[in-house]
Amino acid sequence: MKITINGKETELAENRARTIDSLLEELDVSQRLYVTVELNGEILDRAAYETSVVNEGDVIEFLYFMGGGAR
Amino acid sequence: MNDQQIERYSRHIILKEVGGKGQQKLFDGKVLIIGAGGLGAPVALYLAAAGVGTIGIVDADDVDLSNLQRQVIHFTADIGKPKVESAREKMQAINPDVKVVTYKEWVTAANINSVIADYDFVIDGTDNFAAKFLINDACVLAGKPYSHGGILQFVGQTITILPGQSPCYRCLFPQPPPKDAIPTCSQAGVIGVLPGVIGSIQATEAIKFLLGKGDLLAGRILMYDALGMKFRGVDIKRNPNCPICGEHPAITELKDEVDAMTVCDLKGA
Ligand SMILES: [Zn+2]
Numbered sequence: 001m002k003i004t005i006n007g008k009e010t011e012l013a014e015n016r017a018r019t020i021d022s023l024l025e026e027l028d029v030s031q032r033l034y035v036t037v038e039l040n041g042e043i044l045d046r047a048a049y050e051t052s053v054v055n056e057g058d059v060i061e062f063l064y065f066m067g068g069g070a071r
Numbered sequence: 072m073n074d075q076q077i078e079r080y081s082r083h084i085i086l087k088e089v090g091g092k093g094q095q096k097l098f099d100g101k102v103l104i105i106g107a108g109g110l111g112a113p114v115a116l117y118l119a120a121a122g123v124g125t126i127g128i129v130d131a132d133d134v135d136l137s138n139l140q141r142q143v144i145h146f147t148a149d150i151g152k153p154k155v156e157s158a159r160e161k162m163q164a165i166n167p168d169v170k171v172v173t174y175k176e177w178v179t180a181a182n183i184n185s186v187i188a189d190y191d192f193v194i195d196g197t198d199n200f201a202a203k204f205l206i207n208d209a210c211v212l213a214g215k216p217y218s219h220g221g222i223l224q225f226v227g228q229t230i231t232i233l234p235g236q237s238p239c240y241r242c243l244f245p246q247p248p249p250k251d252a253i254p255t256c257s258q259a260g261v262i263g264v265l266p267g268v269i270g271s272i273q274a275t276e277a278i279k280f281l282l283g284k285g286d287l288l289a290g291r292i293l294m295y296d297a298l299g300m301k302f303r304g305v306d307i308k309r310n311p312n313c314p315i316c317g318e319h320p321a322i323t324e325l326k327d328e329v330d331a332m333t334v335c336d337l338k339g340a
Binding site for chain 1 (some may be wrong): 077109110115197198199200203220221226227242243244245248252253255256261265266292302305306307308310312321
């Protein structure tokens, strides 16, 4: 299954259904507990990570916390 | 404008998007920079050079040797000096026309409204999520446009927030991460030039806002990867469930909240 993650076309290993939660685990995404996921242009509520299913052709963005700046 | 000012700003004045009128808008403009560190440094230097008439700068810290690798407004001789004083000296040395207002304090729920009230545009150049969420909440509730900036290691991000019109920081990140869950620059490192790139973009947004020219970085988060040398913009919509600017906001007043946050609080959000 092909999806686009942060602008990069990505081939997922098997053609099985997976939720956002399982995708985060499978890809070992950093800040996994806190990352914001945008699925096809919509920001998902964290509660929806368990139920939203990843489909062929989906466009997914992971948005990360970044502090930095003053000190 | 006197002859000296016409010469000083001549490269602005010949731009059709600026001109004498635009330069006057910059003189009349008031920008608040929260954090006189890596991000605040280029913002303060460029806004002073540009002739933004009133620039506020907020930071309770003193200059430390480890700051100098990236906080280019502070010099070796400034170590131990309040950052806001060190910044003011350089800004006024660049441009004596500019009024610099210093606040040697941290922003808190108790003081932030009175600090931001006098300004047209706010720059978030802070390093911690308590401050970033507080700035977002205060600016959204006050209807004050602001620029968010974040940096870590070799990556940075920035977005401009026009309250009520474009998505806010909580539309993207409804709740702060638990304390110490996300590494800071002092823990994880940061390449010194990175805040120069992100801060310069934040300064550009402030200037465009004051001029009323161009398209602001609103509704789109810009991400910069210095190692890959790539910029990417991701379009973001307002989140109807946003806890502060959504359809049924849970946050209606400011509070200092982050230190008490736990993972359980975050999951409950
Ligand atoms: Zn919002």
